[in-house]
Amino acid sequence: MNSPSNQLFDAYFTQPAMRAVFSDRGRVQGMLDFEAALARAEASVGLIPGDSVAPIEAACSAELYDYSALALAITTAGNSAIPLVKALGKRVAAQSTEAERFVHLGATSQDAMDSGLVLQLRAAAELLEQDLAALAQALAVQAERFADTPLAGRTWLQQATPVTLGMKLAGVLGAVTRHRQRLAELKPRLFCLQFGGASGSLAALGEQAWPVAEALARELDLNLPDQPWHTQRDRLVEFASLLGLIAGSLGKLGRDLSLLMQTEAGEVFEPSAPGKGGSSTMPHKRNPVSAAVLIGAATRAPGLVSTMFAAMPQEHERSLGLWHAEWETLPELCCLVSGALQQALLVVPGLEVDAARMRENLDLTQGLVLAEAVSIALAQRIGRDAAHHLVEQCCRQAVKEGAHLRAVLGTNAEVSAQLSAAELDRLLDPAHYLGQARRWVDRALAEHHAFSR
Numbered sequence: 397m398n399s400p401s402n403q404l405f406d407a408y409f410t411q412p413a414m415r416a417v418f419s420d421r422g423r424v425q426g427m428l429d430f431e432a433a434l435a436r437a438e439a440s441v442g443l444i445p446g447d448s449v450a451p452i453e454a455a456c457s458a459e460l461y462d463y464s465a466l467a468l469a470i471t472t473a474g475n476s477a478i479p480l481v482k483a484l485g486k487r488v489a490a491q492s493t494e495a496e497r498f499v500h501l502g503a504t505s506q507d508a509m510d511s512g513l514v515l516q517l518r519a520a521a522e523l524l525e526q527d528l529a530a531l532a533q534a535l536a537v538q539a540e541r542f543a544d545t546p547l548a549g550r551t552w553l554q555q556a557t558p559v560t561l562g563m564k565l566a567g568v569l570g571a572v573t574r575h576r577q578r579l580a581e582l583k584p585r586l587f588c589l590q591f592g593g594a595s596g597s598l599a600a601l602g603e604q605a606w607p608v609a610e611a612l613a614r615e616l617d618l619n620l621p622d623q624p625w626h627t628q629r630d631r632l633v634e635f636a637s638l639l640g641l642i643a644g645s646l647g648k649l650g651r652d653l654s655l656l657m658q659t660e661a662g663e664v665f666e667p668s669a670p671g672k673g674g675s676s677t678m679p680h681k682r683n684p685v686s687a688a689v690l691i692g693a694a695t696r697a698p699g700l701v702s703t704m705f706a707a708m709p710q711e712h713e714r715s716l717g718l719w720h721a722e723w724e725t726l727p728e729l730c731c732l733v734s735g736a737l738q739q740a741l742l743v744v745p746g747l748e749v750d751a752a753r754m755r756e757n758l759d760l761t762q763g764l765v766l767a768e769a770v771s772i773a774l775a776q777r778i779g780r781d782a783a784h785h786l787v788e789q790c791c792r793q794a795v796k797e798g799a800h801l802r803a804v805l806g807t808n809a810e811v812s813a814q815l816s817a818a819e820l821d822r823l824l825d826p827a828h829y830l831g832q833a834r835r836w837v838d839r840a841l842a843e844h845h846a847f848s849r
Contacts, residue, residue, distance in 0.1 A: 409689060411527075414734035417519045418727035420463040426512030427480055428456035430616070434503055437611035443604045448495035455487040475720075477505035502593055502601040502608065506626055506714065510590035513726075514618060517635065518587055520730045521579060527737040528576050528642070529848065534744040535569040536844050538562075543837040546826040547663055547754035548765060553655075555765050558758060558826040561664065561749060563833040564652065566840035571645040573844050578638050586631050589613045592624025595713040627710035627719075632726060639729045640701035646736045647694020650687035653743065657684045663754045667746030686739040693736035700729045758826050763801030767791050769823045770805060770815070777814045786810055 406415055416422060435452040438444045461483055469479030481500045489496035500508070543562030548555040591609050592598060598605035613620035625631060656664040666686050703725045707718040758765060767787050774783035790811065794804045802824050805811045815823070822828050 409692070409735040410731040411523065411734035411738045414520060414523055414731050417516050417523070418731060420467075421458045422516055422519075423476065423512065424461055424463065424466070424480060425458040426515045427477055427508045428458060428484070428512075429515055430503075430508045430511045431481070431484060431500060432456035433615035434500070434608075434612055435498065437608050437615050438498065438501060438604075440611045441604055441607040443601070443608060444498040444501060445494070448492070448498045451488050451492040451495040452484075452499060454491065455484055460487060475505050475509060477508040481505070481508065502598065502605070503591065504594050506719070507591050507593070510625075511616065511618070513632075514587060514590065515616065516727075517730075520734075521583060521586070523734060524642075524730075524737070525576070525579060527734070527741060528572055528579070531737060531740050531744060532569060532572045532576065532844050532848070534741065535565055535572060536841055538744060538747060539565040539569055539837050540841060542749060543834055544827075544830075545749070545751050545754065546758060546830060548758050550655075555757075555761055557765055557768055558829055560830055560833045560837075561754070562837045563830075565744075566837040568645065568649050569840045569844055571648075573840070573847055575638065575642050575645065576847060578641070582634055582638065584619055586635050587618050588621040588625070588631060589616060589618040590621075590625055592626055592713075596624040596626050598624075626713055627715055629704075629708050629710060629722070632722065633704045633708060636701050636704040636726055636729055639733045640697045642733050643693045643697035643729075643736060646690045646733075646740055649740060649744075650684075650690025650694070650736075654684040654687040654691070657682070657687070661753075661757065663750055663757065665748040665750075666743050667748060686743045689739040690736050693732045696732055697729060700725050700732070704729075755826070762794060762799070763824050764791055764794065766824045766826065766829055767801065769829045770801075770811075770820070773819070773823055774811070774814055778810075 406412070432453045435444065435449045439446045439449045461480070466476065466479050466483070469482075470476050473479050485496050485499045488499055539562045541562070542565065543560060545561045546558045547561055547564075549557050549559040589609070589612060591612055593600050593605075598609065601608055609620060653664060653666065655661065657666065665682070666684055668682070703721055707715075707721045707725075710718045767790075771783050771787040774786065777783075778786070786808075787805075790804045790808055791801065793799070794801045797804070802820060805815075805820055805824075806817065811820075
């Protein structure tokens with residue numbers, strides 16, 4: 397169950413299904429699934445009696461255990477598996493004292509905790525895959541819809557040359573597609589059994605160790621790694637890094653959206669809803685509340701990822717403190733990213749776009765944002781340096797006089813000698829200076845559809 401401290405903000409920052417994966421119940425059930433599978437595996441190779449399995453399996457349901465009592469026991473045990481295995485043994489013994497002898501046979505606490513965690517991460521990855529796929533599709537629809545909608549590109553927070561809204565969204569789509577590819581690539585490395593016993597050698601199981609390990613991996617549908625990974629944490633850190641990348645890309649989306657929503661820009665908005673984005677004192681406010689979650693997650697994620705990296709140099713065959721640092725860090729990363737994805741899925745399909753305001757904002761500089769287009773056209777006729785100098789002079793004159801660049805260029809004899817009125821009109825039309833924007837959209841869409849097939 398969620399702790400009371402989570403309830404106020406969970407709905408805003410976390411997907412409920414992801415929080416359920418990493419709830420107390422989720423963690424306990426992951427370890428119990430390991431214990432039940434271990435009993436089945438050991439029975440399948442003849443290491444324990446077959447009739448011991450049913451009493452162990454029957455006791456491997458998280459609902460049977462008191463999480464508050466387990467939490468209290470962890471404070472002295474040092475990890476969650478020790479008191480859970482003890483409680484499991486008592487519950488099995490109540491049904492069969494013979495079966496109790498074979499609970500957790502040959503395993504160690506970290507085997508149960510790490511393999512249980514991997515089972516949780518598999519469920520988490522499925523949720524992430526679903527949300528990333530849905531977000532990619534929503535971005536694809538919107539990128540296509542606004543592929544030819546011009547707006548001011550902005551560099552250093554100042555207007556640059558025109559781009560299209562579709563091109564901006566295609567950039568996000570490309571990142572999301574790459575994250576989907578990364579997740580697919582790392583799954584075989586991440587979804588691996590951890591089973592090494594006390595120090596990683598599985599000595600307690602003797603000659604049956606390898607057959608049990610193979611059977612256990614099959615039971616849990618996990619890959620059997622080349623070696624136990626008690627203190628080799630690269631698999632988990634790789635996943636944490638991907639979560640950080642996803643958070644960063646969503647933060648970029650949130651940052652740009654919040655800037656486009658600013659009163660002075662007013663070009664793109666989160667979808668409106670009753671009560672959404674209001675102020676406690678200012679009735680007119682429309683705050684970017686979803687973008688705030690995307691930016692917040694992107695701000696918090698790097699610290700959590702760095703904790704996972706910092707916890708990598710774990711001592712010998714069982715770490716002191718560094719392993720412990722992972723326990724809440726990776727689940728929190730998963731929950732943060734899941735919440736950001738939920739907010740992105742609320743926003744992207746319902747984006748409210750003011751194309752007229754975009755065009756007005758492109759005209760704020762009275763043609764200056766298209767000075768590059770004129771300079772390049774002139775450069776083909778009078779040379780680059782001469783063209784740059786001439787257009788720069790015209791820009792300064794336009795600013796000084798408060799005139800439109802088109803008017804200044806049209807009255808300049810040197811410019812008129814090279815470019816006709818029709819050519820100047822075309823050069824100063826943002827719709828005719830979008831470069832490869834449409835191609836970038838098409839390529840992002842093609843990559844998305846290729847991966848989604």
